[in-house]
Amino acid sequence: MRILIISPTQSGIGGIAQHVQGLTKFLEKNSHQVEIISSENTLTIPIKGLKNPSFMISSFLKTKFKKHSDIVHAHNIPAAFAMKNASGKKILSLHGVFSQQIDQLHGKITGNISKKYEQDALTWADAITVISKEAFDYYTSLGYKVFQVPNALDITSLSENEDRRYLKQVIFAGRLSIEKGINTLIEIGKKLPSDIQLIILGTGPEEQKIKDLAKNKKNVHYLGYQNKKNTISLIRGSDILIQPSLKEGISSTILESMACGTIVIASNVGGNTELIENRVNGIIKDSNDSDSFVEEIITLFNNTELRQSLENQAQNTVKKYDWNQIGNLYLNIYEFVLDKSK
Numbered sequence: 444m445r446i447l448i449i450s451p452t453q454s455g456i457g458g459i460a461q462h463v464q465g466l467t468k469f470l471e472k473n474s475h476q477v478e479i480i481s482s483e484n485t486l487t488i489p490i491k492g493l494k495n496p497s498f499m500i501s502s503f504l505k506t507k508f509k510k511h512s513d514i515v516h517a518h519n520i521p522a523a524f525a526m527k528n529a530s531g532k533k534i535l536s537l538h539g540v541f542s543q544q545i546d547q548l549h550g551k552i553t554g555n556i557s558k559k560y561e562q563d564a565l566t567w568a569d570a571i572t573v574i575s576k577e578a579f580d581y582y583t584s585l586g587y588k589v590f591q592v593p594n595a596l597d598i599t600s601l602s603e604n605e606d607r608r609y610l611k612q613v614i615f616a617g618r619l620s621i622e623k624g625i626n627t628l629i630e631i632g633k634k635l636p637s638d639i640q641l642i643i644l645g646t647g648p649e650e651q652k653i654k655d656l657a658k659n660k661k662n663v664h665y666l667g668y669q670n671k672k673n674t675i676s677l678i679r680g681s682d683i684l685i686q687p688s689l690k691e692g693i694s695s696t697i698l699e700s701m702a703c704g705t706i707v708i709a710s711n712v713g714g715n716t717e718l719i720e721n722r723v724n725g726i727i728k729d730s731n732d733s734d735s736f737v738e739e740i741i742t743l744f745n746n747t748e749l750r751q752s753l754e755n756q757a758q759n760t761v762k763k764y765d766w767n768q769i770g771n772l773y774l775n776i777y778e779f780v781l782d783k784s785k
Contacts, residue, residue, distance in 0.1 A: 444777060445476045447509060449525045450518040451498050453481040457618060458594065459518055459538050461671075461695040462574075465597055466516075469770035478512075480505055480525060491648065495521040503528050514777050523564035532780040534773075535568035536592070539692045539713070540581050569780040572773075574692040575714035590776055593714070594693035595769035598702050598761065602672045607680035608664075609640035611744055614681040614705070616674055616696050617688075619647030624687030624710060630733035631685065631740075632656050632663045639740060642677060644669050679703040682750070683740055687730050691715050698764050701725070701757035706750055708739050722749075724756035 448467065452460045463479070470477050480502050488497040502525035509529060516534040517526035526533050565571060565587055572592045573579050579591045613635070617623050629652060632641050639662060643653055646668045657665040669677065678684060684700040686709040693714035700707050701724070709715040710730030719725035726743075728735040743750050 444513040445511075445531075446470060446478070446514045446516060446777075447506075447512040447529055447531060448477060448479045448481075448516050448518070449502055449506075449522040449529070450479065450481045451495060451521050452483070453479055454483055455668075458692065458695045461596070462536075462538065462594055463518060465595055465766050466770065466773065468597065468600075469766045470773075473770070473774070478509070480509075480522075498522075499524045513781065516773075517568075520561050520564050523567060527564075527567040532777075532784060533567060533569045534572065534776060534780065535564065535570075536572045536574070537578055537582070538574055539690060540578050569783070570776050572776065576717055577713045578692065590772075592769060592772045592776070593717075593764060594695050594698060595764045595766045596695060596698045596702065596761075597766045601699065601702055602675040602679070604672070604676040605680040606673070606676040608642070611639045612642065612681040613639060613683045613685060613740060614642045614644070614678055615685050616644040616669075616678060617686065619643075619645045619649045619653055621649065622689050623647075624689055624730050625649040625652065627687035627710075627731055627733050627736070628685070629653070629656050631687070631736050632660055634733060634737045635660075635662060636741065637662050639744065640664065642666060642681065644674055644677065675699060675703065678705050681705050683708060683743055685736060685740070686710065686715070687728075687733075687736060688712060688715070689730050693718060693764075697725075698761055701761040704754045704758060706743060706753050707757065708736055708743075718760065720756075722753075724753060724760045726753075 450463045453463045454460055467477050482498050485505055486501040487494050499521050506525045506529040512531035515526050515529040515531040517523050518536050519538050523535055571587055572590045574594050579589055582589045615628055619625055641663045643665045653665050657663045678700050683706045688710050691713040697707050697718055707725040711727045719727050721727040726739050
C-alpha cells in the first residue's frame with residue numbers, strides 16, 4: 444500500500460510523535476510505502492497559538508502536490524484539513540478528546556471554536572480511531588463509528604543502557620504544561636524527602652516554574668529536553684516514574700517505563716486507568732493529590748517485595764502493546780476502508 448501520514452509532529456519524545464515513528468517503522472518493515480507530512484518538513488510558525496493553525500494551512504497546500512495514496516492517515520484534528528484535501532481513503536486518529544484538550548489549554552472560547560471544527564473533521568474521515576476507552580466512549584456517544592487502537596511501542600528498540608545517577612531516583616518525562624499535571628509535580632518536588640532525587644525531563648510553557656523549583660530544591664534536577672535514547676536510559680535507571688497528568692490517553696511514556704522495569708505512579712485519568720491496575724502493575728492516585736504521590740514514593744522505597752511484584756506484572760502487561768500486535772490493527776482498518784470502496 445501507498446500510505447500518506449499527516450501529523451503535526453513526527454520527531455521528539457511526545458506521544459503523537461512516538462506513535463507516528465512506531466507506526467511508520469512497522470509499515471515499512473511490512474513492505475508498505477510511507478510518506479509523511481509534518482511540521483518537521485512543512486512551514487509552521489513556532490509560536491504558541493500559531494503552530495497548529497500554520498501547520499493546517501501549509502500541510503493543506505502541500506497535499507496539492509502529492510500523488511494518489513491508497514491510505515491518507517491523519518493524526519489529531521490539526522491534520523484533518525490536509526487529510527480532506529489529499530487523495531485516498533481517509534483515516535483520522537485522535538490522541539485524546541481534542542476539543543476538551545483545547546478547552547483546558549486555551550479556554551472556553553477557543554475550545555468552542557475547536558469543537559465546531561472537530562465536528563466537521565470527523566465527517567471527512569472514512570474511519571476514525573482513538574487510543575483510549577475514554578475517547579472511544581466519548582465519540583461513540585456522539586454517534587460516530589469509532590475503532591479503538593491503543594498506543595504501542597517497539598520493545599526491542601528501547602535502549603538497554605541504564606543511566607542511574609542517584610541511589611533513590613524518581614523521574615518525570617513529558618511536556619511541561621498544565622495538562623501534564625505540572626502544578627502537582629512541583630508540589631511533589633517540594634515535599635520529597637531530601638534523600639530521594641527527582642529528575643525532570645522535557646520542555647514546554649511551564650518550563651520556568653520547573654527551573655525555579657530545581658534552583659530552590661537540591662534534590663530536584665531539571666535536565667531539559669533529552670533525545671529518545673537518553674530519555675529511555677534515564678527511565679531505565681530510575682526506580683519510579685511519576686505522571687500526575689490531568690488528561691492522558693494511552694501514554695507512550697508509561698508503556699516505556701513498564702517495559703524498562705520502572706514502577707509507575709500515575710493519575711487516575713483517561714488511558715492511565717486502562718494501563719494500570721492499582722497496586723497490581725503500578726500505582727494510581729488522584730492527579731491533584733501531591734501528598735499521596737509522595738506517600739506512595741516513600742512506601743515503594745521501603746518495600747522491595749512490592750516493587751518487584753509491580754515490576755513483574757507491568758512487564759507482562761506491556762507485551763500486549765507491542766507494535767507487532769497493534770500495527771496489524773491499523774492494517775485491518777486500512778483493508779476495511781479499501782474493501783468498502785470496491
